[in-house]
Amino acid sequence: MLEGPLLSKIIKFTLPLMITNLLQVCYSAADMIIVGLSGVDGAIGAIGTTGALINLVVNVFIGFSVGTNVIVARNIGRGDKKATENAVHTSVLFALICGVICAVVGFFISRPILAMMGNEGHILDLSSLYTKIYFLGTPFISMTNYLIAILRAKGDTKTPLYILSASGLVNVLLNLVFVLAFGMSVDGVALATVLSNVMSMILLFIKLLRDDSWCRLYWSKFKMTRAAVFDIITVGLPAGVQGALFSVSNMLIQSSLIGLNNAACPGGSAIIDGHAASGSLEGFAYTATNAVCQAATTFTSQHFGARKFKRIGAVMRNCYIVTGVVALIATSIIFGFKDFLIGLYVSEPLAVETATLRNAILIIPYFTLAFMEVGSGVVRGLGKSITSTVVSLIGACLFRIVWIYTVFQLSPTIEVLYLSYPVSWSLTALMQFIVAYTTRRKYMKEESFAE
Numbered sequence: 061m062l063e064g065p066l067l068s069k070i071i072k073f074t075l076p077l078m079i080t081n082l083l084q085v086c087y088s089a090a091d092m093i094i095v096g097l098s099g100v101d102g103a104i105g106a107i108g109t110t111g112a113l114i115n116l117v118v119n120v121f122i123g124f125s126v127g128t129n130v131i132v133a134r135n136i137g138r139g140d141k142k143a144t145e146n147a148v149h150t151s152v153l154f155a156l157i158c159g160v161i162c163a164v165v166g167f168f169i170s171r172p173i174l175a176m177m178g179n180e181g182h183i184l185d186l187s188s189l190y191t192k193i194y195f196l197g198t199p200f201i202s203m204t205n206y207l208i209a210i211l212r213a214k215g216d217t218k219t220p221l222y223i224l225s226a227s228g229l230v231n232v233l234l235n236l237v238f239v240l241a242f243g244m245s246v247d248g249v250a251l252a253t254v255l256s257n258v259m260s261m262i263l264l265f266i267k268l269l270r271d272d273s274w275c276r277l278y279w280s281k282f283k284m285t286r287a288a289v290f291d292i293i294t295v296g297l298p299a300g301v302q303g304a305l306f307s308v309s310n311m312l313i314q315s316s317l318i319g320l321n322n323a324a325c326p327g328g329s330a331i332i333d334g335h336a337a338s339g340s341l342e343g344f345a346y347t348a349t350n351a352v353c354q355a356a357t358t359f360t361s362q363h364f365g366a367r368k369f370k371r372i373g374a375v376m377r378n379c380y381i382v383t384g385v386v387a388l389i390a391t392s393i394i395f396g397f398k399d400f401l402i403g404l405y406v407s408e409p410l411a412v413e414t415a416t417l418r419n420a421i422l423i424i425p426y427f428t429l430a431f432m433e434v435g436s437g438v439v440r441g442l443g444k445s446i447t448s449t450v451v452s453l454i455g456a457c458l459f460r461i462v463w464i465y466t467v468f469q470l471s472p473t474i475e476v477l478y479l480s481y482p483v484s485w486s487l488t489a490l491m492q493f494i495v496a497y498t499t500r501r502k503y504m505k506e507e508s509f510a511e
Contacts, residue, residue, distance in 0.1 A: 062137065066375060073217055077354060091253070095235075112310040122205055123300025123301065123303050124297070125208075129358060132275065148274075159199030166195030338414070360375055360376075421482065
């Protein structure tokens with residue numbers, strides 16, 4: 061990563077990661093499509109209402125896995141084998157602890173929080189059942205994310221592609237068995253997700269036990285070192301807090317949406333079904349662009365460790381170009397085939413109308429979210445994780461909360477609710493770029509002065 065042309069290397073790093081993410085979204089989309097075949101009314105919408113709550117809990121250990129990625133990549137960049145090994149083994153134990161805590165917390169808060177968000181009746185029963193089963197599997201999901209973060213930190217994005225592709229296929233097959241053969245619904249989809257993550261964790265663990273790099277796992281070296289824990293928390297905690305607070309703002313939006321649904325179709329779920337369907341399609345664009353964000357974080361971290369601050373400018377420039385192109389291609393496909401794609405999920409007129417509306421408002425300006433993600437990734441790679449979190453919380457999270465209690469209160473329509481997304485993306489993308497640019501320039505001046 062540290063020598064030679066960057067564009068080809070960033071693309072080479074990003075493509076397997078992007079394919080992995082897209083396949084995972086395909087499998088998630090299959091979850092929703094298959095659960096719709098169960099014949100259980102509101103099953104799609106019930107799963108759709110759980111996303112913000114699940115992310116509220118899960119994003120904490122996802123954030124810490126970002127810390128693992130940054131710290132391992134930084135240690136590799138500076139050529140410190142001992143620190144790399146300590147970070148790797150500490151991360152695995154840290155992942156297990158985080159996963160168990162999230163499982164316990166998520167299991168017990170799921171139903172009360174979903175009820176507070178406005179879920180009621182059979183929708184509440186279905187969404188609560190789904191989240192409880194899902195949270196029981198978070199130790200395995202956590203371990204999977206951390207092991208993938210270790211592999212990506214050393215530049216290996218192909219292994220996660222192969223393993224997650226296989227486990228995702230197993231996930232779809234289990235969905236079909238549980239839903240169509242055993243007559244299950246949201247519980248079958250959740251159980252399939254948990255079992256596929258168990259498979260991923262085992263295969264990734266075996267891979268790292270046999271690895272020939274500094275990231276190899278040794279049974280005798282499993283211990284948590286104070287320095288590694290401190291580094292992971294320093295970088296990962298802000299990312300985890302950011303993800304959790306983002307979920308709070310999304311929960312408020314979801315709650316507002318449920319209120320609109322209950323007013324428009326009492327006892328039904330057309331609006332939340334359409335929202336969930338469009339959100340699933342949006343996931344394809346997000347994961348494609350997020351792959352570039354992860355490349356930006358990893359490349360910046362290794363260059364930061366090697367003190368190559370001038371070259372980080374080229375990393376930024378190439379990542380912005382790549383993510384812009386990716387966003388344009390992904391959103392053009394989704395928007396161009398929106399009628400067919402939405403029809404795979406829902407057919408009820410109000411649900412189709414809701415999905416189409418969300419698609420139009422969020423998909424067209426999606427490149428602003430892509431720029432926001434890359435800027436955040438560069439800032440984290442530069443060692444300013446807290447700064448990145450503060451910027452994102454002000455520009456996106458706090459802005460959306462203020463929007464809900466001001467603009468949305470003046471005009472409580474679904475269009476106004478959805479507009480909060482692209483406006484907040486644009487604002488945050490600009491701020492992240494300014495922070496990344498000024499931080500890199502500051503490091504360059506300090507390096508020049510030291511020389």
